[in-house]
Amino acid sequence: MTYLRKLLIIGLVSMLFACTSDFEDINTNPNRTNVGDIKASGLFEPLLYNGINAWQNYTWFWNNELIQFTAFTGGGTRQEHRYFIGDQNWQSVWNTYARYTNNALHMYDLSIEQNDQSLQAIALTLKVLYMSNLTDMFGDIPYSEAFQAREGGTTEPKFDSQKEVYEQMFADLETANNLYAENPVFIKPALDGMYNGNMEQWMKFNNALYLRLLCRVSGRSEMNTAAKMTAMLNNPSKYPLFESNDDNATVQFSGSDPYRSQFANTNENGFTSSGRKLTEQLIKMTVIADDFGNQTYEDPRLAIYGKKNPNYLVNGVNAWKGTIAGCTEAEQSVADAGASWLNAAVFCRAEMPASYMDYAEVQFILAEAALKGDIAGGEAVAKQYYENAVTASIEKWATLGQFSETPVEISEENIEAFLASDLASWDNAVNKTELIANQKFLSLFWIGMEAYHEYRRTGYPELTIGDGAVFNDYILPTRFAYPNTTMATNNANAQEALTRMGGENNMKTPVWWSKQAIESGN
Known part of the structure; x- marks a missing residue:
């Protein structure tokens, strides 16, 4: 060692x-x-293990803040979500x-x-x-x-x-x-x-x-x-x-030093609750609410990605709330109150695996290519690739659901229900290019800088730049x-x-x- x-x-x-x-x-x-x-083999382990830990750190520190998965609104020490870079x-x-x-x-x-x-x-x-x-x-x-x-x-x-x-x-x-x-x-x-x-x-x-x-x-x-x-x-x-x-x-990390994930020694306070919260953008893309604010349906991955703040209630029921990425300092305390957290119980484990790339991403790429006519098959084949991709992403995260404070189980029926929901339905989507891009974006949660790259390539999802994003003249870098x-x-x-x-x-x-x-x- x-x-x-x-x-x-x-x-x-x-x-x-x-x-x-x-x-x-x-x-x-x-x-x-x-x-x-x-020996060449002596360089392999540091490249693999330290490389993937740098990958994880960048998704937490840079990607999530730039692309509005999270926002550090717990103080003024970190302002990447306002583009203070x-x-x-x-x-x-x-x-x-x-x-x-x-x-x-x-x-x-x-x-x-x-x-x-x-x-x-x-x-x-x-x-x-x-x-x-x-x-x-x-x-x-x-x-x-x-x-x-x-x-x-x-x-x-x-x-x-x-x-x-x-x-x-x-x-x-x-x-x-x-x-x-x-x-x-x-x-x-x-x-x-x-x-x-x-x-x-x-x-x-x-x-x-x-x-x-x-x-x-x-x-x-x-x-x-x-x-x-x-x-x-x-x-x-x-x-x-x-x-x-x-x-x-x-x-895969064994959990024994030095084969430990990036956030193995990080507690919930340092990882999320004192600073980085889930955003309105992420909640908007993963939760359906009725006209009274009652949250009637959610992406089955959300409870693995994040954790509800126990102090936030809607009509007496604990609910998801996102903070405002790019909010002003004046807005910060209100925006932050009750905001949901990253799921430290899942991510801050010594054995937490980390990905450079997933099968789901390959299927999303092929779905987009088929829809555009770049590869054979047309819309029917694009739909199959798309549903393969969503299914693979959910199944990947489902294996990690057991580590949540309240274990999350996702069945085949849950996946089928999601694919039929307004969040992910192929048949109900008016803009299928946007649908593919949005679901690909969500599947890239915690994979390096990929969501940031994809946003600049596609322009999806539609992000709202906050009033406090003054450090780059309200332009996402x-x-x-x-x-x-x-x-x-x-x-x-x-x-x-x-x-x-x-x-x-x-x-x-x-x-x-x-x-x-x-x-x-x-």
Whole structure:
């Protein structure tokens, strides 16, 4: 365990933009561990476990606040829901994704030297996983010349356009897929808390990630994503995809140190009740109420996502209440009173599993593609994919219902009732594109930054920007700005990227694949 802890610091510095004194020290100090002295398998566990914990932390700290799953209205110390976000935040996010990518590349290099093809393939999958989030948060980034400084290359890499970044990520996923196809053996299955060394499932994850990224840029006709999706579906032996929740890219924690989830030591007060509450937006999308305010029906996942505040009653009955994302400081105490909490009993467990991607997301992607005509089947097939997706999402969360203070059980009948309800009915939906997007949004609860990415891609769900969201001029951040360090050390390339993206280095310039950029002609 001590060895694993030490590995957490290996490769911490990523040379994405410029050389630093710390980087020089790591690479010249003889008393520091040299990443080349260890086995590729020694990097795998820190990448997997620490990576997914960073993933969980970002969904709690960033995604949920930006996308109105939660809002920190318990005081003025955290104002992300009002878009009070600055350079320190941008730097932290930038460094995190870059660091894990750099570590994946270390593992890739070592796996080639040590003839470990399984970890070579996995390293490419993880590289794309993290680089895709880096580009989706910031826009144009270095890719083709990134991380070369550790091998004596450039310290001022060029920024590739987001189109070029996506093309290179697709190429990396194709390379990984070909490596998986050679059926390499994962030498130490016990290290793999996600798939126990099952390379077929890693291959499915690689291609599910491929499908996610194809969907992300599907609004850009020049990417020809419909043809690629069709080719993948027509050749499942070459491009296997998730077939059920058993294939979910979910890391399992034993609960023993250091194999513990991100919030294992967090109590309910620090996790939710003193600050982060569920929002009106989430409650609106998951609860049906009558004209008198009586809550007559709710999404069966809601009682697993969250917990009612016992002090909030409607007509004498304990009910769900959401706080107001982006509310003013004057509104805050009223908005916060009685607001529902995140379900700490579910999330703050040492054994709480965490997902990079689910089968439900794959089915939502295919539902959207079929409805748009990008893949075969039309509306009838789109409906089947959609209902598969909703069912899979509910079934995934149903397994966690047992950990609620009041255990939550979800039956097949409950799922059927939900699919027939006004919240989720395919047949009753006037705008089926919106229906797919809204239910996909809800299914992405607690999966990294995915709901934030999807909102910028689709424009759904329809969010209300609060009167207190003054820090970005009432504009939900369209991207994170390049950190000041980057602007100082690689200014010419960063400025070229901003010119290409058509905006300033702020949180108002849309990323290339977003609905806003496409509709504005950028």
